[in-house]
Amino acid sequence: MDLSKVPNEKKLYLCRWYFRVGFALLPFVWTVNAIWFFNEAFRKPEYEEQKNIKKYVIMSAIGSSIWFVLLATWITTFQLNRASWGEFADHISFIIPVGTP
Template sequence: MNLEKVPNQRKLTLCRKYYMAGFALLPFMWAVNAIWFLREAFWAPPYPEQKQIRKYVIISGIGALVWLIGLITWVTVFQQMRSEWGALADRMSFIIPKGVP
């Protein structure tokens, strides 16, 4: 969709929907929102709805970044500690590696 052809009120509505979808444990929606509306929030000529769009873009970007950092941290910890966690880690794994680490 070309955002230049969309009315400003519709842009705000769409941005708000992506922002709210991120709270449904869909941080990818926050990332899409932050990237898709970045130009509209910061570099487009000023219009009344832009302030709210900017707020949603900033919060969406921060939320997506927090989720990304949390996911990377979890994957790193799990990969390094899986063998030490024993049966608990085996129950959390879909694929259990064979052999001794």
């Protein structure tokens, strides 16, 4: 979709909608929202809805960043401790590596 052809009210509606959808544990939507609306929020000449779009872009970027840090922390912790966690790690694993003690 070309945002230059969309009215400002519709841009605000879309930005707000993507932000709210991100709360359904979909941080990828927040990432898309922050990237897609970045130019509208920070590089375009000022217009009435821009202040709210800027707010949603910033909050989407923060939410996406927090999710990324949490996910990276969990993946690192699990990979480093999987073998020492024993049966508990087996129960929460989707794939159990063969041959690993």
